[in-house]
Amino acid sequence: MTRASSQSDPFRLRAWIKVLAVGQLSYASAVAAADLAVPHPIAEGSNYTDWSGGYIGLQGSASGAYGDYAFSRTTVGGRAVPSFMSGDGTGRRDQGTTATTIVGGAFGGYNWQTGPWVYGVEADLSASNLKRPLPSTITGFGYEDADAFNIIRAKTDVFGSLRARLGYSFERYLVYGAFGLSGTNARFIGNYPDIDTGALNVAKHEVSFIGFNIGAGVQYAITESLALGLDYRYLDFGNSRRFSLGSVPGDAGGPVGTQANFNAHQLFLRLMWFPGGLRVPPDPAEIAPHDPDDGNSDRYSLHGQTTLIAQGTPGFRSPYVGDNSLIPHQARQTTTATIFLGLKVTDTTELYYNPEFSQGFGLSGTHGVAGFVNGEAQKAGAPYPRLRSNRYYIKQTINLGGETEDVPDGPNQVATRRDVNRITLLAGKFALGDFFDGNIYAHDPRVDFFNWSLWGSSAWDFPANLPGFTQGVYAEYNQAKFAVRAAATQVPKEQNSDVLDPRVFERAGLNAEFEGRYVLPWLDQSGKLRLGVFSNVGNVANNREIVTLTQLGIFDDINTAAVVTSKPRRKTGGYVNLEQALTPDLGLFARASLNDGRTTSLSFTDIDQSFSGGLSLKGTAWDRPGDTVGLGAAMNGLSPSHRAAFAAGYYGLLVGDGQLRYGTERAVETYYAINLTKFVTLTFDYQFVNNPNYNRDRGPAHFFASRLHADF
Template sequence: MRRSAIVLLSVFLPDLPAYAADLATKAQAKSFAAIFNWTGFYIGGHAGYGGGSFGPGTNPLPEQGVFFPHSLTGLTGGYQAGYNIQLSNNVVLGAETDISFTSTLDRPRLTPAPFNTTFDTFGTVRGRIGYAFGTLLPYVTTGAAWARTRIDINGDDGEPVGSRARSHLGWVAGAGVEVSMGGNWTGKIEYNYIDLGSRTYNLNDVGLPSVRVDPDIHTVKFGVNYRLWDVPPWTPSNDFAVRRPAIPESPDWNIHAQTTLIPQGYPSFRSPYQGANSLPGAGRVRETWTVGAFLGWRLWDGGEFYFGPELAQGFGIGGTLGLAGFSNGEAQKGGAEYPKFRAQRYYFRQTFGLGGEQEDVADAANQLPGKRDIDRVTVTVGRFAVGDFFDGNSYAKDPRLDFMNWAMWSSAAYDFPADLPGFTRGAIVELNRKDWAVRAGFFQVPSQPNSDVLTFKTGGVVLELEERYAILEQPGKLRLGAFANRGNTGNYRRAIGIGASDTTLDINDVMASIRRDNLKYGFYVNAEQQVARDIGVFARASWNDGQNEILSFTDIDRSLSAGLSIKGSYWGRANDTIGVGGAINGLSDSHRDFLAAGGKGLLIGDGQINYRPERILETYYAYSIDKNFTLTADYQLITNPAYNADRGPVSIFSGRLHGEF
């Protein structure tokens, strides 16, 4: 019997560690589920879709639904905060408040009307009751709701000429399911029905009948919440039921977020005349604010999906008009008084490793941690910013962290495909080797200049070669890029010729009437070089053919920029950065003649022009408050704004508060 026992042990003993580990893993999972507790404060964000009615005769604005039909809310996004307490019988009581914002206007679905009704924002304050099945919490919810509606009065051209706003109070009821995602994170899906009290708008003073607005809304939203602490500060540390040992976070998903506030202004400057697209001569102060999330999921080995919703509010100075090298990289051409929600990024990425040496991948926004082959092929398909993958630079790339001016963080004559906030849909293929990479992409372009509607009817392509090297053991990179867009644009020379033959015609109306599929092409050169520890320099040169209208980016046909970046390690502030740089922008002969004839571009057009190259000087100091927040002071001097020596120079002062999580 002893011999038999030894034989059996020798047969099964090698499997005992694996078997024991499997049992331990299963036991650990059951243990987590058994002791997980929902008590505590949390904050989070959500994204979803809604619909409903304002009542008869209200002409709701069609808001973008992207994958879904347009509706009076379209896609929605916002924030929530709350508190849960889990009782000994696993019943969970909670309270939550949230605020939601609607998406942007789906302009092709807009029908002519004397007025339109829309939401500025809406929110709820609710109680929740649910039952905890370990890490799973189904619940029902009800409470009070409020909203702010707005009626826009339209002019003869269909554009708003005035607005009225009212507040509404009502009630909400719904249900949802929340589940632990590991660590302090939970995810949820929730349905709400919101019934808001009616309000009457008196429009008699503008020759319209009174309108009764009575909102009823259905919303479905997905959200993530972050528990603010594992042990509330008032709870004894030995209270095991409340300490809730955290479920380990998975390496197959990550969540990051950012927020950036940029107030910007300038004093009055010399302005003997100005046009519709001019930077106003009188001083101005405006601000922009964005909040964005970056969610990533590893679907399988090499397969990843990323989702990046964003809320944006505010305007660039002068309505984001009057400068070719605009001063605020966060300013969108379609600004908004209240935050507007967009699903800015949603894309799939597949990496095919080619074997050999590997490299570590850090946990970051739009980047899951792990390892990957240095030699690899990567395919990306979906919606993103072209600048996420092309024209990168370590010292001048992110207006949330470094230089703010459009001509500094991008190759300015590079008319990359983009909608109004700077994003597009398309596909990218990249081959990466240790010392070089080549990438190519095909993208949707706007249906016409300054359009928010993207189309594959024509399209744009970008090709980039990246070379990595070292000079005196200091790393550097050189990127050579070429682009070509075929879009619905007009030709400068043709518009000038037609306008000259009939002086009664407005040249901008002429340009709109001659738009057709035209080609624009160009190139850029982008270099960066570390010259010493924590000191780097960069330079860019870009050019486009300058014969047809700019389609997406800004009114620049030639551009040179360069600068210096120094980290604060030299004065005991290792995470601070000081930067100084400059740019010179120019136009083709036909482009400048079009502006001289009274033409308007994407951002500029003074009605006439005394042409000189636009010159920009920018310097900033970024002060690191802590590991999450940075405060920046920025100054820009812009000579010959919009290429006009009759106006300016203008000094622009900016602050910037940026947080990353």
């Protein structure tokens, strides 16, 4: 546990620039005063946008760029020393580096188009504040016991690229790949304090890098002259020439010579202007209505989404810091992009597959608040886009006769006609939240509430890997007035592990839910009540046992006691979930969840009791029916044995300050989601959290965020 250090005003300003970058860039499209181009009708029968012509734009990345310097052939006084490199980019204070940064600038290019195929050239120039200390592994000179994080620093101020692009246009979208040349600068500063005398030797060297870039992106025409886009690129600058970087003082030191190589990942949000205008096709729904019996065209389903969230927190009371503490004065960004593929093998058998890219980290590396404040912040965060196969499963419907219903085409749903009375069987990889604990007002952090305790029953320690998925089987029996569903799934092999345990007969998760559907006669509005129970066996520790063993001195550290004594143990609990329409535009939601609290948490988060609720309102009253306003509140608590463990210095899945003066964690969240187009939504969000980490010594904390979500 270390003391929190104060932050300078310039650092605070940079943090808020990071938070506002995404929101301001997105908002520019929403408040565009007029379309400067004359609309051009698309050729009859075409179902793609014509992107021909020149364009200019702005691009920004709020903590969505990552660079990694590595050093080789390093010598001190003519002697070879071990190489050293920067950290892994998570920005956690114990790694001594922050490898993500804000990058932003301007770009321009020209497109040619043949049918739906688009090709062109583009150039861009961006400023950055990528500035990091680099932890050194140089040994034998007295630094191994000192604060070596300030020995060598590196700073990059500018990136430039020239690229060729090749893409495919459909509807209002352009999906493309790109490659070309990139350049950047780097300044290296060496500080070599003399351990004995305290004297400081400082040296500087500037290096220019030229390398290649390769990447991909997607852009969407929001008007006939404006487009929004996401652009990812990998830049590889190779090795620099060998250069001198001062001298290590002392008899054992000498001149430092080294060679650096540099690569970077960048993910930009872009706003583009086409002065000549775009030719945009009509909405497909306006061309022909959907028919679920329309032959082979409904044998498959293709949809996608991308969500970008920038979030920050200003200063708050932080008298001390533990490994899982929330840190003041910071901003972070997360991005996901998903493809939803579906295939109808027969009229009742379907296959689904969801590849997903994810990038970024929650605040403090997704630590510091039990009901975490960004639902898109995975515990499997990465400084660069990481591809995972998050879902793959087979779905079998057994129709039982009687009344039928049409199901429209959508994400993970091929258009079909099915019986209302039916049995659904499913096997493969999925998230339990896909089928359990649903709520139309608070269940999806990509479109509604951000807070983990508002979009889910957070005392439900559901089995999952770090991104939130598991493998198993699922069954549901559905009637018009109710449904009963259950699942048996794998659990993580270890606490908070990305590896699922194959020993399903010894360790598994069992979850069941009853869903009742009704109409309140005095409101003439429908509602749903869900009752869920779970019983999971995973490799965890007993809270009371590890506290006792530490107090008796058998273990010096309670975290060691938790690791050594972990074994398969059962955790049980349940939840109640209410979803009630009050008017056609106003809805109420409420949840209560509880677990036995005897063991450390396995998969989700460190919560033993949770209560949450709120309201969701459509903007019909102010002529914005596509907009949504949400207001919610949550209260989370720990069992007595669990809070005793945290007070003794235990670090859980998300929380832990190293000590604890217990108080319930309480959160309030409000958001406004602006429907820019049928496919694009911009959200502004505010959260207030009192007693983050259940610690009355900490906070309260305020969180500000913007979210851009697009889907098709």
